[in-house]
Structures are given as C-alpha cells and as structure tokens.
Amino acid sequence: MAPLLSIRDLHKSFGRKEVLSGIDLDLDEGESLVVIGGSGTGKSVLLRCILGLETPDRGEILYKGAPLAGANRAAFLDGFGMLFQNAALFDSLPIWKNVAFRLLKTRSRADARAIALEKLARVGLGPEVADLMPAELSGDAQRAGLARAIAADPAVIFFDEPTTGLDPIRAARINALIRGIVEETGATAITITHDMTSVRTIADRVALLDRGCVRWQGALAEMDGARDDYLHDFIEGRWRE
Ligand SMILES: Nc1ncnc2c1ncn2[C@@H]1O[C@H](COP(=O)(O)OP(=O)(O)O)[C@@H](O)[C@H]1O
Numbered sequence: 001m002a003p004l005l006s007i008r009d010l011h012k013s014f015g016r017k018e019v020l021s022g023i024d025l026d027l028d029e030g031e032s033l034v035v036i037g038g039s040g041t042g043k044s045v046l047l048r049c050i051l052g053l054e055t056p057d058r059g060e061i062l063y064k065g066a067p068l069a070g071a072n073r074a075a076f077l078d079g080f081g082m083l084f085q086n087a088a089l090f091d092s093l094p095i096w097k098n099v100a101f102r103l104l105k106t107r108s109r110a111d112a113r114a115i116a117l118e119k120l121a122r123v124g125l126g127p128e129v130a131d132l133m134p135a136e137l138s139g140d141a142q143r144a145g146l147a148r149a150i151a152a153d154p155a156v157i158f159f160d161e162p163t164t165g166l167d168p169i170r171a172a173r174i175n176a177l178i179r180g181i182v183e184e185t186g187a188t189a190i191t192i193t194h195d196m197t198s199v200r201t202i203a204d205r206v207a208l209l210d211r212g213c214v215r216w217q218g219a220l221a222e223m224d225g226a227r228d229d230y231l232h233d234f235i236e237g238r239w240r241e
C-alpha cells in the first residue's frame with residue numbers, strides 16, 4: 001500500500017537561503033511521526049509546503065500516491081486538522097466559535113456548539129469556558145487550540161510545536177492528550193517539536209532535520225541506540241564548541 005503522504009526530494013529556498021535541500025519522508029496511515037531539529041531548520045516550512053502555503057522549488061508531495069494538488073489537495077485538507085504554534089486562536093471569537101470555526105460553515109449553530117463542547121470536554125475544558133474570549137483563557141489556550149484541531153474528526157493532524165511556551169505540567173498534559181487522541185482516533189499525525197518529552201510521548205517514528213535534509217529517521221524505540229552524534233546531542237541537550 002502506498003504511504004498516506006510521501007515527500008520526495010523537496011527543496012525550498014528564500015532568496016539565496018536554502019532551507020529545505022532535498023527532504024525525503026514517508027508517512028503511513030495511522031502513524032505518528034515527530035519531526036525534530038534545531039530552531040530555524042525548516043520544520044514549519046516543511047509543514048507549510050505540505051499545506052500548500054509555500055510553493056516548493058523542486059520535488060514532490062504525494063497524498064495517497066497522487067500529487068498533492070487540485071482536487072487531491074482539497075480532499076486532503078477536508079480531512080485535516082492543525083494545532084498551530086501558540087494555538088493562534090482568533091482573538092475576537094469566543095472559545096466555542098474558535099473550536100467550531102469550520103463546522104459553522106456546514107452545520108447548524110446548535111450542532112456546531114454541541115460538537116465544540118464535546119471536543120472541549122475531550123481536552124479537559126468544561127462548558128464554562130465556551131463563552132470566554134481567548135484572552136480570558138490564559139494558560140489553557142493551547143488546549144482550546146487542540147479542541148479546534150480535532151473538531152472535524154480529522155484523519156490527518158499536524159501539531160506545530162504544541163508545547164512551546166507552556167509550563168512543564170501543561171506541556172505534559174498536552175503531550176498526553178495528543179498521544180491519547182492520536183491513538184483513539186487512529187489519525188495520522190505529524191508533530192514538530194524540539195521538546196524531547198513530546199517526542200517520547202507522541203512518536204511512533206522520529207525524523208531529525210539538519211541542514212535541510214532528514215539526517216536520521218527511525219522508530220522511537222531505535223532512537224536511543226542510534227549511531228548519530230548530533231542526534232544524541234539533540235536528545236541530551238549537549239553542545240560542542
Ligand atoms: N516566508 C519566509 N521568507 C523568508 N524566510 C523564511 C520564510 N519562512 C521561513 N523562512 C526562513 O526559513 C528558515 C526556517 O524557518 P522555519 O521553518 O520557521 O524554522 P523552524 O524549524 O524553527 O520551524 C528560517 O531561517 C526562516 O527565517
């Protein structure tokens with residue numbers, strides 16, 4: 001069976017700066033891939049290329065064996081959810097409308113609100129937050145963002161730095177929620193992070209980006225025994241002068 005998503009020789013430069021220099025990655029259906037790599041290595045650019053928000057200079061992205069373009073991209077986006085870095089909620093909409101944002105286009109207001117409340121409950125937020133504005137939710141915006149990501153029961157979910165900026169307890173809760181949701185829904189997931197706790201909680205498979213390429217990839221269980229000095233520096237938070 002073809003992988004759900006295949007990335008082949010993906011290149012992307014901004015001006016003279018080459019960010020992606022030939023990325024090759026496959027993602028099987030139901031798999032949870034975590035992409036790690038230093039700040040500025042092109043992790044978000046990679047996601048943006050898959051979403052069609054950036055146009056690659058070279059290479060291809062396949063969804064179910066066909067180029068991710070036109071009707072195939074529409075099919076992909078239809079079953080897709082995303083948790084953005086720092087949640088990126090709409091400031092001017094109450095929490096429930098943030099969560100139900102896409103549902104409101106196709107469902108009645110009452111149905112959309114009911115689903116929003118159900119998804120908020122799934123991430124541990126009670127009905128009392130539904131009518132709050134994002135600014136009133138302080139430390140729990142990321143959980144509301146997670147509820148929004150899963151509102152339409154997506155088959156594919158991207159998480160961009162889901163724990164960045166959170167305290168350790170909130171980060172642990174987000175990691176556990178992501179793992180639980182991915183397992184119970186069978187969704188295919190790509191998570192981008194430099195938080196090794198996220199890697200160990202969320203990943204089936206890990207890919208390390210370095211200088212625009214996938215430097216190492218393998219099952220989570222293989223990571224600690226891998227022979228790659230940079231991977232170990234990354235895992236253990238070491239630097240070399
Ligand atoms: N639209 C853009 N224009 C110019 N440079 C960009 C743009 N988007 C990203 N970059 C550059 O590409 C590099 C990778 O960015 P990014 O993918 O956001 O890194 P990260 O791995 O931290 O997510 C950075 O050096 C960034 O400055």
Ligand SMILES: [Mg+2]
Pocket residue numbers: 043044045160161
């Ligand atoms: Mg990023």
